[in-house]
Amino acid sequence: MASEIQNVSSNIEIYLRMRPLLSGTASHYEIDKDERIVKWHVPRHVAAGMANHQKERYDFFFTDIFDTDSKQDEVFEKVARKVVMGALDGYNGTIFAYGQTGSGKTFSITGGAERYVDRGIIPRAISLIYSELGNRSDYTYTIHFSYLEIYNENGFDLLNPDHETKTLEDLPKVILLEDEENLIHLRNLSSHLATNEEEALNLLFVGDTNRMISATPMNMASSRSHCIFTATIEARKSGEDSVRKSKLHLVDLAGSERVSKTGVDGQILKEAKYINLSLHFLEQVIVALQERNQGKNRQHIPYRNSMMTSILRDSIGGNCQTVMLATVSIAQEQLEETISTCRFAQRVATISNRAVLNEEIDPNLVIRRLKQEIKDLKMEIQLLRGTSEEHTMNEMDLKSLQNQVYDFINDKSSEATLNFRANLQQIKTIFQLFKEVVLNERSTHVEAIDHDKSTSKEDTSALYGTIKDLSRQIQEKDNEINILVSFIRKHNQNNVQTDNSQKEIVKEVVCKEQTSSPSKDINDSDGNTLRKGERQHESVEESESDYCDKKAISSVPYVERSLSRAQAFEMFQKSYSRDQAIQENKFILKGKYQEAKSISEHVNKAKENINHLKSQIQKLRIERAMQDLHGRDQMETMVQNYEEDQLISQIETEKKLYKEGFNKLRDLKREIEHLHQLLEQNQRRLQEDLEKWLTLIERIECTSQNFVPEHPNFKQENTLSLSAAPQQLQEGEKNVYSRQQEDNNAKTLQRDSACGMSAGEDEVQMISSRPASSRPKQESLIPITGNAKADADIAAFYKARDKILQRRSEQNEP
Numbered sequence: 001m002a003s004e005i006q007n008v009s010s011n012i013e014i015y016l017r018m019r020p021l022l023s024g025t026a027s028h029y030e031i032d033k034d035e036r037i038v039k040w041h042v043p044r045h046v047a048a049g050m051a052n053h054q055k056e057r058y059d060f061f062f063t064d065i066f067d068t069d070s071k072q073d074e075v076f077e078k079v080a081r082k083v084v085m086g087a088l089d090g091y092n093g094t095i096f097a098y099g100q101t102g103s104g105k106t107f108s109i110t111g112g113a114e115r116y117v118d119r120g121i122i123p124r125a126i127s128l129i130y131s132e133l134g135n136r137s138d139y140t141y142t143i144h145f146s147y148l149e150i151y152n153e154n155g156f157d158l159l160n161p162d163h164e165t166k167t168l169e170d171l172p173k174v175i176l177l178e179d180e181e182n183l184i185h186l187r188n189l190s191s192h193l194a195t196n197e198e199e200a201l202n203l204l205f206v207g208d209t210n211r212m213i214s215a216t217p218m219n220m221a222s223s224r225s226h227c228i229f230t231a232t233i234e235a236r237k238s239g240e241d242s243v244r245k246s247k248l249h250l251v252d253l254a255g256s257e258r259v260s261k262t263g264v265d266g267q268i269l270k271e272a273k274y275i276n277l278s279l280h281f282l283e284q285v286i287v288a289l290q291e292r293n294q295g296k297n298r299q300h301i302p303y304r305n306s307m308m309t310s311i312l313r314d315s316i317g318g319n320c321q322t323v324m325l326a327t328v329s330i331a332q333e334q335l336e337e338t339i340s341t342c343r344f345a346q347r348v349a350t351i352s353n354r355a356v357l358n359e360e361i362d363p364n365l366v367i368r369r370l371k372q373e374i375k376d377l378k379m380e381i382q383l384l385r386g387t388s389e390e391h392t393m394n395e396m397d398l399k400s401l402q403n404q405v406y407d408f409i410n411d412k413s414s415e416a417t418l419n420f421r422a423n424l425q426q427i428k429t430i431f432q433l434f435k436e437v438v439l440n441e442r443s444t445h446v447e448a449i450d451h452d453k454s455t456s457k458e459d460t461s462a463l464y465g466t467i468k469d470l471s472r473q474i475q476e477k478d479n480e481i482n483i484l485v486s487f488i489r490k491h492n493q494n495n496v497q498t499d500n501s502q503k504e505i506v507k508e509v510v511c512k513e514q515t516s517s518p519s520k521d522i523n524d525s526d527g528n529t530l531r532k533g534e535r536q537h538e539s540v541e542e543s544e545s546d547y548c549d550k551k552a553i554s555s556v557p558y559v560e561r562s563l564s565r566a567q568a569f570e571m572f573q574k575s576y577s578r579d580q581a582i583q584e585n586k587f588i589l590k591g592k593y594q595e596a597k598s599i600s601e602h603v604n605k606a607k608e609n610i611n612h613l614k615s616q617i618q619k620l621r622i623e624r625a626m627q628d629l630h631g632r633d634q635m636e637t638m639v640q641n642y643e644e645d646q647l648i649s650q651i652e653t654e655k656k657l658y659k660e661g662f663n664k665l666r667d668l669k670r671e672i673e674h675l676h677q678l679l680e681q682n683q684r685r686l687q688e689d690l691e692k693w694l695t696l697i698e699r700i701e702c703t704s705q706n707f708v709p710e711h712p713n714f715k716q717e718n719t720l721s722l723s724a725a726p727q728q729l730q731e732g733e734k735n736v737y738s739r740q741q742e743d744n745n746a747k748t749l750q751r752d753s754a755c756g757m758s759a760g761e762d763e764v765q766m767i768s769s770r771p772a773s774s775r776p777k778q779e780s781l782i783p784i785t786g787n788a789k790a791d792a793d794i795a796a797f798y799k800a801r802d803k804i805l806q807r808r809s810e811q812n813e814p
């Protein structure tokens with residue numbers, strides 16, 4: 001995380017935004033972009049009318065100035081981006097809009113209801129937060145949102161679900177509590193976890209709608225309340241004890257116009273006084289801070305005088321990166337208010353804040369870590385004292401320790417180490433494992449000697465010598481074989497012919513695979529256990545253990561290699577047994593998408609309707625505010641109230657539809673995600689099975705006798721006649737091969753190895769037990785490698801191996 005914010009004091013940044021003129025005459029003003037100064041020219045007659053202000057030009061400095069044509073994204077980038085990023089880095093942040101009613105505070109903070117490009121700072125901040133999380137994967141973020149409305153010094157939770165059924169007055173009031181450390185807590189203000197942008201935007205939408213429809217005779221316009229949308233961000237880095245906690249307040253203050261100008265009375269006057277009072281207290285706080293900054297003896301800052309200043313205490317003169325957006329009208333008749341707003345901003349600019357990184361140790365994490373440390377230390381002490389308790393290890397731990405020990409033994413590097421916890425039980429187990437390995441080795445060795453008791457000593461050593469020699473030679477030939485195999489494959493691509501016998505072979509191979517026994521180990525003369533996978537073409541053979549999902553692909557017929565991959569795929573898919581499930585899932589998914597599409601259309605429609613109704617209410621309220629200024633009769637008031645009630649009840653209906661739809665969509669989204677996962681899994685398996693199937697085909701081609709590669713080294717004596725293999729090679733007959741058959745066995749192994757297939761007796765049996773009718777009529781001969789010496793070596797190796805296996809099985813017989 002790299003933040004531009006340092007732990008140093010800096011003054012609150014102030015920005016000015018001018019609202020486009022809707023009607024009337026515009027004031028005369030100039031913006032000096034370089035100096036970042038706005039100059040308001042006041043006509044002589046207006047200046048004369050302004051209380052205490054006789055000047056004809058007023059200049060104000062700002063961090064930046066946005067003229068009437070400024071766009072929402074520009075404002076967000078300049079005003080909000082760094083504050084949001086700072087909050088993600090662990091610094092508190094506040095952005096507050098201040099200005100007279102109708103000057104564009106809500107438009108700037110929340111945005112216009114109709115157009116997407118009119119999204120304000122809050123929705124853009126939400127998008128930025130969630131898109132940034134993707135770039136900060138080393139941290140785990142938890143983000144909660146709350147939305148508070150302060151009206152007549154009372155706090156209301158805009159995210160309280162009871163908003164739907166109760167009036168504002170009947171909702172529980174948010175209560176301000178202060179702890180011994182002067183930290184403010186808000187009772188009855190709900191906090192909602194949002195794991196993604198969609199959820200957070202939904203909370204904003206719900207809160208804004210509640211703000212609009214909190215229909216009470218007192219709350220006639222949003223301009224009379226303050227709204228604070230807060231994101232509480234927690235970031236934890238894995239493996240660390242500390243947690244970063246920050247708060248991001250996005251504040252839409254009530255209209256700042258002076259009461260005297262509105263000429264209101266009664267309830268509205270009372271509200272206006274409250275609003276003015278809380279803004280007045282805000283001003284007092286700012287003045288006090290300004291004086292303190294100027295070195296005047298100002299200890300007490302009157303934060304507690306109002307709810308808003310209490311909540312925003314850190315934002316003004318505290319631990320916070322704060323930005324003020326002053327919104328003004330350029331209308332000449334509003335010039336006095338405009339100058340008043342600019343003047344207030346100049347005061348705010350003198351306030352210095354000190355944003356510090358809010359990083360603290362998470363006691364829960366520390367406790368957990370210390371507990372583990374204590375446990376380890378205790379065990380170490382017990383071990384050193386020789387009083388270690390013996391805990392029985394569970395199966396998983398034992399398995400993992402076993403693997404570690406085997407890895408350690410098999411690692412030939414002199415730097416290999418075995419890491420384990422200092423625990424008596426583990427040490428004992430390790431010794432036990434070592435003992436087992438040594439005993440096994442010994443018994444294998446003794447076995448080998450016993451085996452050969454019947455043969456002469458000379459024969460035994462000659463046999464071991466041969467085996468050792470052969471393993472070395474096989475290694476040497478490996479490269480040679482690979483070259484030859486690629487030659488054969490190339491040749492094969494051009495010459496392979498498809499016939500029914502090949503199809504039979506596929507079936508047989510598949511059948512064989514289904515019943516094939518797990519790979520067997522053989523011992524070389526050094527007593528090293530050689531697993532099949534360790535012999536040749538290991539990478540290919542590794543996958544042999546789970547070689548193709550037989551059931552799934554056994555239904556798939558043989559395909560000619562000459563087919564294109566796409567054709568092969570098509571053919572494979574047609575007979576693939578899992579394809580039906582895939583198609584079914586696709587069908588269901590399609591249905592769910594259609595359902596989601598139609599629901600989201602309804603949800604969007606409801607949202608559009610709500611936004612439309614909201615703007616109608618807003619228009620109505622603005623009209624009423626204008627009439628308030630000029631006085632209106634009772635009849636008009638009743639009609640307007642009735643109209644607003646109607647609009648509000650329509651919003652309620654739409655809101656219900658929106659909520660139902662949103663919940664349905666959320667459920668559907670979950671189902672769709674699940675289906676997607678299933679489909680991905682199926683596709684992956686299909687892909688794997690296809691690859692395996694193609695490999696199988698390739699193997700069959702290698703096994704088939706339909707071609708005689710025109711290899712330059714090809715010689716008649718190095719070829720193998722498969723047709724000479726016995727038709728029914730049964731279990732009991734396995735060990736009485738003729739020399740020819742033994743050679744076949746070895747050669748088949750060699751071919752299979754070249755094709756990436758595990759070798760052994762089973763394969764030989766499988767091929768030879770193929771019905772004669774299914775075999776090609778043509779007598780075909782296949783060289784193993786094309787190299788006489790290599791073929792002879794391999795055959796000899798297998799001969800030797802069979803002898804060992806035969807002896808072993810004889811010995812094992814009672």
Ligand SMILES: Nc1ncnc2c1ncn2[C@@H]1O[C@H](COP(=O)(O)OP(=O)(O)OP(=O)(O)O)[C@@H](O)[C@H]1O
Binds near residue numbers: 099101223327
């Ligand atoms: N920069 C702007 N561009 C276009 N329209 C704007 C702009 N600023 C404000 N408006 C429009 O002016 C009207 C009043 O703006 P807005 O509600 O944001 O004022 P406000 O300062 O929040 O008022 P209040 O104090 O009553 O909440 C709205 O219809 C809004 O869409």
